[in-house]
Amino acid sequence: MTTRVGVEVSIALADAVKLANADVIAAYPITPQTHIVEHLAELVANGELDAEYVPVESEHSAMSACVGAAAVGARTFTATAGQGLELMHEVLYVASSMRLPVVMAVANRALSSPLSVWGDHSDLMAVRDTGWIQIVVENGQQTVDNIICAFRIAEDKRVLLPVMVHLDGFYLTHVIEPIIFPEQEDVDRFLPPNQYPLPLNPDKPVTMGDFGPPVIYTEAKWAQEVNLIASKEVILGCWDEFGKAFGRHYSPVEKYHSDGARVILLTMGCFSETAMVAIDRLRAAGNDVGQIRLRLWRPFPFEEFRQAVREADVLIVLDRAISFGGPGGVVASEVKAALYNLDRKPKVVSFIGGLGGRDITEAGFEDIIKRGIEIARTGSKREYEIYGVRE
Amino acid sequence: MAKSESELTWKDLEIGCIVTEPGNARQYKTGAWRSQRPTYDFSKCIKCGICQLFCPEGCIEQNEDGNFEANMYYCKGCGICARECWPRVITMVEEEE
Numbered sequence: 087m088t089t090r091v092g093v094e095v096s097i098a099l100a101d102a103v104k105l106a107n108a109d110v111i112a113a114y115p116i117t118p119q120t121h122i123v124e125h126l127a128e129l130v131a132n133g134e135l136d137a138e139y140v141p142v143e144s145e146h147s148a149m150s151a152c153v154g155a156a157a158v159g160a161r162t163f164t165a166t167a168g169q170g171l172e173l174m175h176e177v178l179y180v181a182s183s184m185r186l187p188v189v190m191a192v193a194n195r196a197l198s199s200p201l202s203v204w205g206d207h208s209d210l211m212a213v214r215d216t217g218w219i220q221i222v223v224e225n226g227q228q229t230v231d232n233i234i235c236a237f238r239i240a241e242d243k244r245v246l247l248p249v250m251v252h253l254d255g256f257y258l259t260h261v262i263e264p265i266i267f268p269e270q271e272d273v274d275r276f277l278p279p280n281q282y283p284l285p286l287n288p289d290k291p292v293t294m295g296d297f298g299p300p301v302i303y304t305e306a307k308w309a310q311e312v313n314l315i316a317s318k319e320v321i322l323g324c325w326d327e328f329g330k331a332f333g334r335h336y337s338p339v340e341k342y343h344s345d346g347a348r349v350i351l352l353t354m355g356c357f358s359e360t361a362m363v364a365i366d367r368l369r370a371a372g373n374d375v376g377q378i379r380l381r382l383w384r385p386f387p388f389e390e391f392r393q394a395v396r397e398a399d400v401l402i403v404l405d406r407a408i409s410f411g412g413p414g415g416v417v418a419s420e421v422k423a424a425l426y427n428l429d430r431k432p433k434v435v436s437f438i439g440g441l442g443g444r445d446i447t448e449a450g451f452e453d454i455i456k457r458g459i460e461i462a463r464t465g466s467k468r469e470y471e472i473y474g475v476r477e
Numbered sequence: 478m479a480k481s482e483s484e485l486t487w488k489d490l491e492i493g494c495i496v497t498e499p500g501n502a503r504q505y506k507t508g509a510w511r512s513q514r515p516t517y518d519f520s521k522c523i524k525c526g527i528c529q530l531f532c533p534e535g536c537i538e539q540n541e542d543g544n545f546e547a548n549m550y551y552c553k554g555c556g557i558c559a560r561e562c563w564p565r566v567i568t569m570v571e572e573e574e
Contacts, residue, residue, distance in 0.1 A: 185493035246492055284495050293496035305487040306494045312487070 090264035095226040095253065096121035098265045099165075099191055102233040104135045105273045108189075109160035109280075112140035112151035116170040117203045118255035119193035123165055145170040149177035149188075156186035156248075157294055159285035161237060164188065167255055168195030168202075171209045175216070181248045182217030183310060184295050187240035187280065188248040190218075191233065193255040194355065196442040204443020205255040207355065207406035210383070211416040217310060219249040219317055220383040224356045226263035229253050231334055234273060239324050241280045245317045252383070254356040256443065268332055276331050318385045338387035339394045340379040343369060347376030349462075350398045350432070351455055354380050354417065355406070357440055364451035375455055380417070388424055395425070401432040402458035404473075406440045414438060414470035433462045439473030446473065507534060511554030513569040519544045521564045528558035528567065 093101075100122050103111070111130070113123040129135040138155075142148045148164050155162040166174060171192055181188050194210050196202040210220075219239060223229045229251065236249040253259060268276075284292050298306050322338070329335040342362055344350050353361050358379045368375045378394050380387070395401050405415025413419035418436035425431040435458040440446050446454070454473055461471070480489060482504075491497055522544045529537040529545050536551035537558060544566075547558065559567040 183493060184495075284492065284497065291499045293499065294493065296494065296496050298494060299482075301482045302485065302490075302494070305485060305490060309487040309490050309494075 088266050090266055092262050093226075093265055094121065094260065094262050095229055095265075096193075096259045097125050098226050098230050098263070098267075099233055099253070099259075100125035100129065101267065102230040103163050103189075104129050105268065105270060106163075106189075106234055106237045106277055107161065107274075108135070108137050108163040108237075110138045110140065110152070110155035110162045111164065112142050112148045112155065112162075113164045114142055114145050114148045114166070114170060116145070116167050118195060118205070118259045119165045119167040119170070119191070121259065122191055122193070126163075145173040146177060149174040149181065152188045152190075153177060153181050153184065153186055156181070156188050156282070157184070157286045159280060159282035161241070161280045162186075162188045163190070165191040165193065167193040168197055168209045171213060172197065175213070178213060178216040178218060178248075180295065182314075183306070185246040185310075185313070186248060187237075187246055187282070189233065189236045189240055190248065190250050191229075192250050192252045193259045194252055195255040202442040203255075205257050205406075206441045206443070207252075208408075208441075210252050211405075211407040211409070213250070214384070214416065217247070217314060218384065219245070219247050219314070219321065220252060221249065222252045222354050222379075222381060222383055223258075224358050224379065225258065226261070226265050227334065228336070229258070230265055230267065231328065231332065232336070234268070234277060235324050235328055235336070237280075238277050239317070239321050241278075241282070242320050242324070243281075243283060245313070245320050246282070247314060247317055252355065258356045272331060276328065314385050318382070318387065321382060336381060337390070338380075338382035339390040340381050341394060342377040342379075344376030344378045344394060344398075346397055347374055348398060349373070349375040349400045349402065349455065349459055350395055351375065351377045351451070351458075352380070352401060352403045352417065352421065353377065354383070357404070357406070357446055360446065360448055361404075361451040363448040364455060367448070368452060368455060373455075386420065386424070391421065391424055392428065395432050396430070398432040400435060400459060400462040401425075402435045402437065402455060402462075404440070404446075404454060405436065405438045405470075408438055408441070418470065435461045435466075436470035437473050438470055444474065450474065506550055507553050508550045511549075511552060512572055513554040513556060514549070514572050515547055515552065515554070515556070515559055515567045516570050517544070517546060518566055518568070522566045523564055525564075528562050531557050531561045533557060
């Protein structure tokens with residue numbers, strides 16, 4: 087029953103959307119996300135998935151079509167990457183503000199210019215404040231599992247928010263991995279039908295996305311914020327139920343030998359698994375190092391994060407995007423903010439690396455950790471260091 | 478609406494600020510935008526209704542005497558009616574408060 091199948095992660099992701107029985111898919115192909123929507127188009131064309139496939143003329147239209155589909159109560163999916171996510175940008179806010187449970191996979195890609203189809207987290211960080219729930223995965227199995235969870239979280243009546251599942255472009259989307267696909271009846275049991283409470287319906291007319299004068303806008307935004315923060319409990323509950331049903335467990339902050347470790351490396355995305363090999367080697371050589379990964383990026387898991395690093399002296403953060411002219415790494419900046427008011431906190435050392443598809447090897451992560459420990463001891467003239475840049 | 482807009486708390490809002498009461502935009506007092514108001518010399522009015530046709534707010538109706546007159550709850554004071562009224566019934570004057 088639990089056979090592993092060797093399959094490209096993009097294809098597996100599309101199959102997970104089929105298992106979730108999506109009603110509407112509106113998407114525009116963009117590297118490295120294309121295989122996902124291509125395979126979904128195939129599944130719909132072959133009659134294997136009973137869904138409306140809308141081949142739109144741009145990503146802006148893709149997200150707009152998703153907004154419309156979700157507003158009538160359809161289970162809605164799209165996928166994009168890099169520039170495509172940027173073109174969607176204004177409609178991302180509309181989807182979250184209108185509380186529409188769209189699910190989107192983002193095959194993380196660097197932003198132009200220079201033109202790069204390769205992976206980093208520039209697109210991910212650029213949509214940080216769009217009000218979407220954002221989950222970051224590291225391998226194919228996590229991708230399949232979290233796509234299914236994403237629909238359940240998004241459509242939960244206590245949530246009703248769009249969810250992004252971020253997976254690294256190429257490094258994850260284009261690799262073949264062993265995947266356990268859940269059985270259809272188990273997914274059906276886990277994922278109840280979408281019942282949007284106030285859908286567009288001519289028999290019971292409603293107005294969505296109306297204008298909000300100054301007298302109401304603040305209340306509308308606060309309602310949205312309260313709701314996004316409260317969604318964390320539902321996300322935790324969903325992962326808990328998923329673990330009980332399928333035996334695979336997820337947490338907002340994933341830990342690897344981090345409990346009690348003096349030095350902790352923080353990573354996000356599939357590079358984390360490479361980093362684990364470096365952690366293993368350093369631990370075997372007697373170093374007290376561990377790793378944490380942010381699985382849940384929004385809502386930010388403050389409590390779990392603070393708990394995870396409370397005993398550490400040094401927290402080394404690897405960002406894969408630059409906040410130009412600002413604090414450097416967005417993740418480093420956020421964790422510093424999360425720790426600032428605590429009495430006991432680790433020293434945060436910020437690295438940026440892995441930009442535009444540049445690899446970081448196991449040896450590279452060993453270098454980063456060693457250099458991070460050195461900086462924590464001696465200090466650095468810079469806010470952050472760029473790993474591997476030729477000077 | 479049981480409460481006026483300025484009394485609504487964030488908890489009173491429907492999900493995503495959905496409006497469940499169709500047509501409640503008529504509560505919106507666009508007359509508050511006005512810096513000029515139309516004044517009328519109905520002795521010149523030929524009741525042609527051209528002001529009503531051109532009013533972008535759709536707030537001009539015939540009064541009891543059959544003359545066309547703007548509803549000041551909605552009139553934004555744009556002055557289009559005054560410009561289009563060729564018998565020169567309407568004169569825009571500054572709002573003074």
